[in-house]
Amino acid sequence: MSAPQFTKLTARCVVLPNTDVDTDQIIPARFLKVTDKLGLGEKLFCDWRYRDDGSPNPSFILNQPEAKGVQVLVAGNNFGCGSSREHAPWALVGWGFRVVISTLFADIFKGNALKNGLLPVVVEPAAHAALVAARAKDPNLPVTIDLEAQTVAWPGQDPLRFPIDPFARSCLLKGVDELGYLLGFLTNVEAYEAARV
Amino acid sequence: MSQKSRTIFEKIWDAHVVAQEPGAPAVLYIDLHLVHEVTSPQAFSVLKERGMKVRRPDRTVATMDHSIPTVPGGYEAADELGRLQLRQLETNCKDHGVRLYGLNSEQRGIVHVIGPEQGFTQPGMTIVCGDSHTSTHGAFGSLGFGIGTSEVGHVLATQCLLQHKPKTCEIHVDGQLRPGVTAKDIILALLAKIGAGGGTGYVLEYTGAAIRALDMEGRMTVCNMSIEGGARAGMIAPDDKTFQFIAGREFAPKGEAWDKAMAYWRTLPTDPGATYDKVVSLDAGKIEPMVTWGTNPGQGVAITAPLPDPSCVASAQERASLEKAFAYMKFTPGKPLAGEKVDVVFLGSCTNGRVGDLRAAAQLLRGRRVASGVRMLVVPGSQSVKQTAEAEGLDRIFKEAGAEWREAGCSMCIAMNGDQIAPGQLAVSTSNRNFEGRQGKGGRTVLASPLTAAAAAVTGCITDPRTLIK
Ligand code: SF4
Numbered sequence: 001m002s003a004p005q006f007t008k009l010t011a012r013c014v015v016l017p018n019t020d021v022d023t024d025q026i027i028p029a030r031f032l033k034v035t036d037k038l039g040l041g042e043k044l045f046c047d048w049r050y051r052d053d054g055s056p057n058p059s060f061i062l063n064q065p066e067a068k069g070v071q072v073l074v075a076g077n078n079f080g081c082g083s084s085r086e087h088a089p090w091a092l093v094g095w096g097f098r099v100v101i102s103t104l105f106a107d108i109f110k111g112n113a114l115k116n117g118l119l120p121v122v123v124e125p126a127a128h129a130a131l132v133a134a135r136a137k138d139p140n141l142p143v144t145i146d147l148e149a150q151t152v153a154w155p156g157q158d159p160l161r162f163p164i165d166p167f168a169r170s171c172l173l174k175g176v177d178e179l180g181y182l183l184g185f186l187t188n189v190e191a192y193e194a195a196r197v
Numbered sequence: 198m199s200q201k202s203r204t205i206f207e208k209i210w211d212a213h214v215v216a217q218e219p220g221a222p223a224v225l226y227i228d229l230h231l232v233h234e235v236t237s238p239q240a241f242s243v244l245k246e247r248g249m250k251v252r253r254p255d256r257t258v259a260t261m262d263h264s265i266p267t268v269p270g271g272y273e274a275a276d277e278l279g280r281l282q283l284r285q286l287e288t289n290c291k292d293h294g295v296r297l298y299g300l301n302s303e304q305r306g307i308v309h310v311i312g313p314e315q316g317f318t319q320p321g322m323t324i325v326c327g328d329s330h331t332s333t334h335g336a337f338g339s340l341g342f343g344i345g346t347s348e349v350g351h352v353l354a355t356q357c358l359l360q361h362k363p364k365t366c367e368i369h370v371d372g373q374l375r376p377g378v379t380a381k382d383i384i385l386a387l388l389a390k391i392g393a394g395g396g397t398g399y400v401l402e403y404t405g406a407a408i409r410a411l412d413m414e415g416r417m418t419v420c421n422m423s424i425e426g427g428a429r430a431g432m433i434a435p436d437d438k439t440f441q442f443i444a445g446r447e448f449a450p451k452g453e454a455w456d457k458a459m460a461y462w463r464t465l466p467t468d469p470g471a472t473y474d475k476v477v478s479l480d481a482g483k484i485e486p487m488v489t490w491g492t493n494p495g496q497g498v499a500i501t502a503p504l505p506d507p508s509c510v511a512s513a514q515e516r517a518s519l520e521k522a523f524a525y526m527k528f529t530p531g532k533p534l535a536g537e538k539v540d541v542v543f544l545g546s547c548t549n550g551r552v553g554d555l556r557a558a559a560q561l562l563r564g565r566r567v568a569s570g571v572r573m574l575v576v577p578g579s580q581s582v583k584q585t586a587e588a589e590g591l592d593r594i595f596k597e598a599g600a601e602w603r604e605a606g607c608s609m610c611i612a613m614n615g616d617q618i619a620p621g622q623l624a625v626s627t628s629n630r631n632f633e634g635r636q637g638k639g640g641r642t643v644l645a646s647p648l649t650a651a652a653a654a655v656t657g658c659i660t661d662p663r664t665l666i667k
Pocket of ligand 1 (some may be wrong): 308328628
């Protein structure tokens with residue numbers, strides 16, 4: 001069991017401008033009958049990504065040539081709302097994403113993402129718009145996310161600080177496993193239980 | 198504890214913090230962990246990899262609901278992958294000594310229906326489940342919230358979770374609902390006001406005369422959809438209605454334990470003078486039957502009101518979002534939804550699959566028929582709901598009207614079990630999510646109350662139920 005780690009990444013990005021993207025779009029419910037995490041990347045955004053006959057929908061961002069090898073998803077406001085399914089970050093990670101940048105993430109999605117080494121980066125609307133504009137000019141725009149410094153930057157944009165829960169940050173930087181951390185409190189848990197009866 | 202005035206949320210939170218290190222989230226104790234087949238297999242695998250057992254099987258309850266068939270036939274009626282997942286839950290529960298309401302149980306049902314029904318859900322508890330609608334249990338004055346599968350593993354292993362304290366928001370609903378307007382309309386009206394992300398980071402506490410006037414089922418409907426505004430949880434302070442609902446249920450405290458529990462439960466309501474980080478007010482008397490027109494539950498309007506017109510919206514982002522929803526739903530901006538032709542009506546789910554919901558719809562359907570060309574599916578929230586409804590003869594009303602009467606399950610709320618709508622079809626549904634494809638790939642969903650759903654079934658188009666109420 002290795003805990004996910006994240007330190008610094010420079011990678012290309014794609015933009016999915018839609019607001020309120022729910023986890024049913026990220027991974028539709030019919031793919032949740034699995035008992036492991038394998039193969040979910042294939043189904044990421046399935047109903048937007050493929051046409052009814054199963055062929056790739058050429059106008060969807062992930063099917064465009066410059067999407068090959070991108071690791072950063074620039075998403076619209078309130079990304080990951082709806083169902084608590086952790087299959088959503090599993091599918092994003094399975095596809096190859098390591099960072100999602102948005103102006104707002106749904107709570108449960110954000111927690112699930114962090115536990116899988118998928119970094120949710122929150123930026124102000126103006127910065128988000130600037131990033132989208134920069135990417136429109138340069139499809140190969142490299143974006144740099146530095147978790148130690150808590151910054152995101154791209155050519156023409158000085159490093160911008162983004163907020164992140166300090167505990168999640170330190171877990172990701174050091175590769176600390178949250179369950180391992182929790183297990184360290186078992187004596188406290190026993191004392192708590194004993195005191196409550 | 199300090200003498201400071203506290204909200205019900207703060208009281209429950211404070212009572213469950215096991216430890217808190219500086220700069221780290223609280224270690225929060227979980228009283229009740231509900232488990233279902235879809236979000237638990239990978240969590241049990243983590244336990245297995247680490248050679249661990251479920252720490253408190255006595256605080257863990259499992260059920261099968263999401264992918265199960267709603268036609269008789271048990272496992273044989275499920276598809277192969279679904280069957281494997283159900284068998285996996287059965288094995289996991291057996292290996293760890295966890296109580297399971299399996300396919301053959303007479304009490305099985307949707308996890309958020311059976312928790313309260315069996316008396317597991319009680320005021321003051323912390324309740325979690327790998328399911329976002331765990332907010333339902335807040336109707337009893339408990340703190341219930343959805344978690345991911347990694348966290349399901351954390352709770353199975355330690356009975357605790359790492360949690361940051363959310364902010365609080367009071368949703369004050371004053372006044373009195375008018376006839377034909379229900380709990381579902383309150384929550385859809387709230388969501389239309391705050392939007393699909395408007396509650397993010399908050400625990401909502403619903404207060405006010407209109408909330409007090411709701412029965413426990415209505416309160417569950419309201420709390421259930423708190424997550425559709427992005428809220429961490431929704432809560433309602435317990436009162437005599439709450440206690441009466443719980444008394445006598447199988448897992449409710451009895452005798453001396455009941456008295457002790459009651460004494461504690463009475464201390465839970467928010468203290469006078471306690472403050473919230475935010476307050477939102479609604480006037481119940483102004484709420485009309487609501488319908489959603491778009492692709493998230495915040496995109497709702499009164500059934501008599503015109504749909505929004507994207508061309509009149511200033512913000513480019515909001516305009517794009519409305520346009521995308523209209524493109525998918527194929528409705529006309531600026532026109533009311535009433536009169537739109539309907540293909541399917543779904544009555545069920547953890548939002549509106551309780552016996553009161555079935556009664557309300559049956560009353561409107563009694564002596565009427567489901568319009569020709571419309572398919573109506575009635576799926577009780579639990580087998581107990583089904584038995585009660587059958588004892589009252591509700592099943593006969595539905596069947597005589599031409600609706601399908603099914604076994605309990607999530608069914609067409611999530612469309613994992615074969616109950617689904619076809620591409621392009623329009624469903625009026627009493628469930629909680631109108632996301633693209635939620636009820637079947639390419640399908641279109643209008644969320645509404647059981648009354649509005651029944652009215653659509655009878656007329657074959659979206660209809661204000663008040664025109665049909667006898
Ligand atoms: S009825 Fe729908 S929302 Fe409720 S638990 Fe089942 S799938 Fe989830």
